[in-house]
Amino acid sequence: MAQSSSLKTLSVLVENQPGVLARIAGLIARRNYNIESLAVGPTEEPHFSRMTLVVDQDQTHIEQIIKQLYKLVNVLKITEFDPAEAVERELMLIKVSVLPERRYEVLQLGEIYGAKIADVGACGVTLEISGTPEKLDDLLALCEPYGVLEVARTGRVGLERNEKRASLI
Amino acid sequence: MSERLTGAQILIKSLEMVDVDVVFGLPGGAILPVYDPLLESPIRHVLVRHEQGAGHMAQGYYWTSGKPGVVVVTSGPGATNVITPVADAYMDSVPMVVICGQVATAAMGTDAFQEAPTFNLAMSITKHNYVISDACEIPQIVAEAFHLATTGRPGPVWIDLPKDVSGMEAEWWWPSDPTACLPGYKPRIKPHPRQVKRAVELLNTSQRPIIYAGGGVLKARGAQALQEFAELTGIHVVTTLMARGVLSDDHELCLGMPGMHGNYTAVTSMQKSDLLITLGARFDDRVTGKVSAFAPDAKIIHIDIDPAELSKVRYADVPIVADANRAIEALIVEYQKQERRRQERGDAPVDRAAWVEQINTWRSRYPMKYVESDEVLKPQFVLERLGQHAPDAVLVSGVGQHQMFASQHWKFSAPYRWINSGGMGTMGFAVPAAIGAKVGSPEQTVWVIDGDGCFQMTFQELITAAVEGIHVKVAILNNGYLGLVRQWQDLFYDERHSEVHLGGAIPDYVGLAEAMGCAGFRVDAPEEVDTVIAKAMSIHDRSVVIDFRVDPTEHVFPMVPAGASNDDIIVGPAYGQTEEEERVILSKGKFGAAPMAQGGQEDTVLPPERSGVHFEMDKKED
Numbered sequence: 001m002a003q004s005s006s007l008k009t010l011s012v013l014v015e016n017q018p019g020v021l022a023r024i025a026g027l028i029a030r031r032n033y034n035i036e037s038l039a040v041g042p043t044e045e046p047h048f049s050r051m052t053l054v055v056d057q058d059q060t061h062i063e064q065i066i067k068q069l070y071k072l073v074n075v076l077k078i079t080e081f082d083p084a085e086a087v088e089r090e091l092m093l094i095k096v097s098v099l100p101e102r103r104y105e106v107l108q109l110g111e112i113y114g115a116k117i118a119d120v121g122a123c124g125v126t127l128e129i130s131g132t133p134e135k136l137d138d139l140l141a142l143c144e145p146y147g148v149l150e151v152a153r154t155g156r157v158g159l160e161r162n163e164k165r166a167s168l169i
Numbered sequence: 170m171s172e173r174l175t176g177a178q179i180l181i182k183s184l185e186m187v188d189v190d191v192v193f194g195l196p197g198g199a200i201l202p203v204y205d206p207l208l209e210s211p212i213r214h215v216l217v218r219h220e221q222g223a224g225h226m227a228q229g230y231y232w233t234s235g236k237p238g239v240v241v242v243t244s245g246p247g248a249t250n251v252i253t254p255v256a257d258a259y260m261d262s263v264p265m266v267v268i269c270g271q272v273a274t275a276a277m278g279t280d281a282f283q284e285a286p287t288f289n290l291a292m293s294i295t296k297h298n299y300v301i302s303d304a305c306e307i308p309q310i311v312a313e314a315f316h317l318a319t320t321g322r323p324g325p326v327w328i329d330l331p332k333d334v335s336g337m338e339a340e341w342w343w344p345s346d347p348t349a350c351l352p353g354y355k356p357r358i359k360p361h362p363r364q365v366k367r368a369v370e371l372l373n374t375s376q377r378p379i380i381y382a383g384g385g386v387l388k389a390r391g392a393q394a395l396q397e398f399a400e401l402t403g404i405h406v407v408t409t410l411m412a413r414g415v416l417s418d419d420h421e422l423c424l425g426m427p428g429m430h431g432n433y434t435a436v437t438s439m440q441k442s443d444l445l446i447t448l449g450a451r452f453d454d455r456v457t458g459k460v461s462a463f464a465p466d467a468k469i470i471h472i473d474i475d476p477a478e479l480s481k482v483r484y485a486d487v488p489i490v491a492d493a494n495r496a497i498e499a500l501i502v503e504y505q506k507q508e509r510r511r512q513e514r515g516d517a518p519v520d521r522a523a524w525v526e527q528i529n530t531w532r533s534r535y536p537m538k539y540v541e542s543d544e545v546l547k548p549q550f551v552l553e554r555l556g557q558h559a560p561d562a563v564l565v566s567g568v569g570q571h572q573m574f575a576s577q578h579w580k581f582s583a584p585y586r587w588i589n590s591g592g593m594g595t596m597g598f599a600v601p602a603a604i605g606a607k608v609g610s611p612e613q614t615v616w617v618i619d620g621d622g623c624f625q626m627t628f629q630e631l632i633t634a635a636v637e638g639i640h641v642k643v644a645i646l647n648n649g650y651l652g653l654v655r656q657w658q659d660l661f662y663d664e665r666h667s668e669v670h671l672g673g674a675i676p677d678y679v680g681l682a683e684a685m686g687c688a689g690f691r692v693d694a695p696e697e698v699d700t701v702i703a704k705a706m707s708i709h710d711r712s713v714v715i716d717f718r719v720d721p722t723e724h725v726f727p728m729v730p731a732g733a734s735n736d737d738i739i740v741g742p743a744y745g746q747t748e749e750e751e752r753v754i755l756s757k758g759k760f761g762a763a764p765m766a767q768g769g770q771e772d773t774v775l776p777p778e779r780s781g782v783h784f785e786m787d788k789k790e791d
Contacts, residue, residue, distance in 0.1 A: 015353060018300075023292055030293050067477035073297040073317065076353040 007036060008062050009081040009088060009158050012051040015074040016042065023072050024051060033057060033065055037090075037155030048076065052157045081158055088158035091130045094140060097147035098124055106146055113139045124149060171342060176304035177202040177335040180268065181210045183311035186343055189239050191215060191230065191608055192268075193223035197243025198283055200270030202335035215608065215637055220247050222601035222630040224254020228263050229605030232588045233563060233613065235390075237264035237318045238605060244270045245283030248290070253595055255325045256294040260592030261411060262388060264323035266314050267291070273333040274302065287329050296324030301331065304339035312347035321356030322475040323388055356474060360491035360499045368446070368470045368487045369503045373511075375444035375468075377524045378404045381427070381456075384411030384591070385449015385473060391494030392416070392584040395448065398497050402504060403521070405528055407435040409450055411591045414581035424528070425537070428456040429729050430573040433535035433740055436727065438528055439464050440735045447471045449493040452482035453592070462734030472496045537577055538743045539726070546695055548646045548719040552578040555616065555644060558702045562586070562614040562642075565603035567623030568594045570652035573725040575618045586613075597626030603641045604634050614706075617643040621671055622651045628681070634712050635686030642705055643687075643714045648721040649673025656724050660755055663763035673718070682714035691716040730758025 014020045021040055028035055036054035043050045055065060066078050081088070098106050106125055107117065115129035129139055133156055140151065174182065180203055184192070191213040196204045207214055217223040220242045227238020242251050248269050258265045269291075272281040291298040297317050299310050307330075314326040348354065372378060386395050392415045399406050399422045406416050407427040416423045427435040439445065445467045450456070457463040460482060471478070471485035472493060479488040489496055511518065539549045548571060556579050564579055566572040566589040581587055588606055590598040603617045624645050634641060655669040682689030688708050690701045692715060705713040726741025737754045740746050755762035 019288060019292070022289065026289075026293050064477065064481060067479075067481075071296075071475070071477055073351065073354050 006056050006058060008055050008057065009083065009086065009156065010053045010055060010062075010066065010069075011079040011081065011158055011160075012053060012069060012075060013043070013077040014049050014051060014072075015076065016047055016049045017074055020049065020072075020074045021051070023074065024053075024069065027068060027072065028053075028065075031065070031068055033061065037153075039155040039157045041157070050157075052155065054156055079160060081160065086158045086160050088132060088156045089130055090133045090136055090156040091128070091154040092136045092140070093118060093126055093128055093150075093152045094143060095119075095124055095126045095149040095151070096143045097149050102146070106143065109139065109142050115139065171340045173338050174341050175202065175206075175335065176301075176307055176330070176337045176339065178206045179304055179307045179339060179341060180311065180330065180335065181206045181212065182341065183308045183343075184212060184239065184268075185210060186308070187311060187315040188236070192239040192241050193217055193226040193230070193605065194241030194268075195220055195223060195243070195247065196241075197245075197247050197270065199244035199272055199332045200241060200247070200268075200330070200335075201243075202332065203241065203268065203270070203330065214241070215604075215633065215639075217601070217633050218629040219627070220250035221253055221597070222604075222627060222633065224251045224258070224265070224267075225595075225598050225601035225627070226605030226608070226630075227265050228254060228258055228261075228598075229565060229588055229602035229607075230609040231263050231265065231605075232585055232602075232609070233606045234609030235585075236609070237266055237315060237323075240265065240267045242267065242269050243283065244272055244287070245285045247283075248285050248287045252290060252294065253593075255291065255327065257590050257593040257595045257598065258325040259294050259296070261590065262323050262384065263325070264318040265325040266311075266318050267295075267325060267327040269327060269329050270335075271300065271329040271331040274331045275333070277331065287327070291327035291329075294325070295327045296322075298327035298329070300329040301334050304334055304337040305342075307334075307339075308342055309344050309347075309350060312344050313351060316347035316351075317354065321354070322385075322473075357476075357490045358474070358492045358495055360472070360489045360496040362499070362503075364487055364489045365496070365499045365503045368489065369500060369507050371444060371468060371470060371487060372402065372404075372446065372504070373507060373519060376519065376521060377438075377442045378402075378444040378446060378521075379424075379438050379442040379467075380404050380406040381409070381439065381445045381447045381450050382406050382412050382415050383409045383448065383450025385493045386412055386415050386497075387449075387584055389449065389474070389493035389495070391448070391492075391497050394494050394497040394501065396420070398501050398504075401501060403525075404446065405438060405525075407431070407439060408581075409453075409456060409591075410576055410589065412450070413576055413579075413587040414584045417582045418580045419582060424532075426576050428453075429458065429731070430577065430725050430727060431456075432537050432577065433727055433738060434528060434531040436729065436735050436738055437531055439467075441527075442467045444468050444470065447473075447485075448497065449473060451478045454482075457482065458729045458735040459732055462736065464735075535727075535740060535744065539578075539723075539741075540743050542720070543695060545720040546692065546698070546718060548574045548648070548717070548723055549578045550695060551644065551646060551692075551698060551717050551719065552618070554698045555618075555702055556580055558699075558706055559614055559616055562616045563588065563603075563606050563610065564616050564618060565589070565599050565606055565641075566618045567599035567620055568596045569620045569623060570648070570656065570723070570725050571618050571620045571623075571646040573653075574646070577725075596620075596623045599623055600627045600641075600643065601630045601633075603643075604630055604639050607634075607639050607641050615641045617641060619643060619645050620652060621645055621647040621649065621673070624678075625671070625676075628685070631682070631685045631687055631712055631714070640709065640712050642712065645678060645714065645716050646719050647673060647678070647716050648719050648723070650721050652721070652723075653725065655721070657760075659724065659763075660730075661758075661760040661763055673721075678714060678716035682712075685712075687712040687714050689714045689716070691718065693718050730755050730760065732759025733757045
């Protein structure tokens with residue numbers, strides 16, 4: 001699993017309150033940190049949300065980011081993932097420009113990657129795929145020759161593995 | 170049976186519950202409902218002339234009373250006017266609670282009259298902020314706000330109160346635990362014993378240790394423990410701009426202020442030290458100079474209640490997250506324990522005699538001094554004389570040359586007698602902060618040291634002081650310039666003075682003072698200083714303003730040029746340093762030295778022909 005060494009994933013458990021996303025985004029902006037992606041969603045507990053931040057920084061900065069995030073009163077817990085010991089997934093919708101006669105080629109590509117067909121039209125097809133960001137990148141590259149009209153990605157979400165060093169799932 | 174009250178009544182009652190006895194504010198549309206129940210409340214309200222004044226008063230109030238200052242303002246411009254002091258309080262970790270009116274909930278986000286996006290604005294300059302959406306939340310939020318403002322690393326907390334919520338009725342209640350709804354807030358107070366042990370072990374191997382004491386020691390009420398620790402270990406202490414007075418300047422172990430305008434011994438002893446015991450300080454760029462060249466041989470013990478400060482600027486060899494007072498107490502206990510063991514083993518203690526001798530050599534060679542004059546009024550001379558007349562006063566300063574002169578030349582003998590804007594450097598801080606300080610401690614004499622530039626930003630609060638019967642004393646070190654900016658233009662821009670000349674003679678400060686209900690005096694010559702200060706000290710029924718017409722060419726020295734190493738310290742003409750020597754040092758800073766003026770070298774940094782330029786003052790007799 002190739003990952004650029006400067007990309008780090010932070011899983012941030014926050015109170016589910018108005019303005020929390022603005023606080024986190026504002027902190028990252030004013031401290032001049034770069035974020036690669038940010039995904040937010042509810043957790044098993046309705047009072048809390050989980051934000052998954054992918055940050056492009058070296059280790060020193062990561063420590064500072066974590067400490068600054070902890071200063072936000074609404075932040076409860078921050079986990080920095082070791083990519084080898086976490087499951088990380090991202091969802092992508094990809095709208096490919098393709099005429100009906102070559103549609104099967106795109107669908108076949110999708111099938112290889114385990115993508116679903118989310119929508120089909122006369123001039124194109126929309127695939128839905130979830131997986132590691134790298135897998136999504138690969139499919140996207142293979143679709144490029146046909147003409148990619150639009151892409152929407154969620155940014156990655158992640159959880160630590162149940163058992164450290166468990167088999168790859 | 171619990172009573173039903175309006176949101177406004179619940180707010181006032183909640184403020185009473187957290188022991189608020191004074192608020193600083195100015196009413197307006199959105200906060201109007203809150204001002205009605207205030208009439209029945211024992212809480213005192215100080216009606217300011219500008220909301221910025223309310224914020225700085227709240228800061229001054231904290232420093233003398235130890236209690237968080239409370240500000241009440243209305244929405245829109247009321248809110249934006251208080252942004253500067255809130256940002257200032259955040260930078261200097263001063264506890265403050267802002268109660269800010271907001272337009273009604275239904276109007277929020279519609280660009281309503283006097284609506285500003287205060288939730289977003291306050292978010293980045295406060296420790297935490299709230300918008301109240303229901304009157305029943307008020308008690309919990311007020312309790313939380315005061316808890317957050319005063320615990321952990323203190324700071325400002327901002328509460329937006331929409332107008333419909335202050336009119337809404339709810340049942341009165343009071344939370345038994347302010348932390349019940351704060352699952353993500355757990356400041357660490359107690360130091361980790363293993364880290365304390367490591368710190369003392371490091372201390373016991375250090376040849377050249379220095380204690381670097383910052384504002385956090387004052388916040389933690391740790392001055393006494395600090396003195397005990399310093400005396401026990403015999404280690405010298407530098408006191409940062411925020412911590413002046415935390416150890417008395419008269420104390421043998423006190424070296425005074427470090428940093429860009431710190432004294433030679435404080436700066437150099439840090440540079441040469443092999444261990445900095447950092448207590449509630451944050452390696453501010455004004456202390457470190459060029460970070461990569463700062464105290465190159467020193468290991469760092471860093472104690473701070475805010476984990477984010479540790480290794481932020483300088484790697485901490487022994488980081489300790491804790492309240493400074495608790496940490497110092499733990500260091501004392503551990504030190505005594507290790508000392509006993511050492512004695513049992515019969516080992517000799519570390520011999521630091523050479524280091525102490527070195528420090529004393531620096532001290533005797535570079536005492537704080539300036540080029541004295543019998544003709545022109547030197548700002549340092551004014552401070553010295555003032556210090557003689559009012560040694561126990563609370564000194565409140567603005568930002569600029571006068572602030573540095575005050576910090577350098579005033580003998581601080583006790584903590585909580587020095588109030589200034591350190592991190593933010595807010596001009597206009599002094600007059601309102603002094604009024605707040607006087608409210609917080611009415612029995613103390615409060616002296617303002619202000620520049621003429623600073624004074625002109627906020628002097629209208631002296632009207633507040635006059636009307637409210639809060640009497641402060643103001644010494645304006647009037648050089649007719651934005652002096653510190655002028656100094657930089659002198660040093661780095663070849664004396665090309667761009668937009669720094671303020672006028673000097675306008676306004677007429679004596680007339681201005683009298684118009685505001687204060688006594689006003691003017692001092693032109695050194696021999697008048699004592700008489701006028703004595704006169705000012707004898708006035709107790711109103712505030713006093715003294716216009717000291719000081720030498721505009723005076724520079725603040727010592728000085729480490731911005732971006733230079735602290736090894737490159739300019740001590741100034743008082744020590745016989747020549748302009749050429751000074752230029753060599755200046756060229757090491759990030760701005761470089763100004764181009765060499767024609768006409769060769771000068772003996773002093775301030776050639777006599779430069780004195781009095783652009784400083785045409787009315788010399789009429791008073």
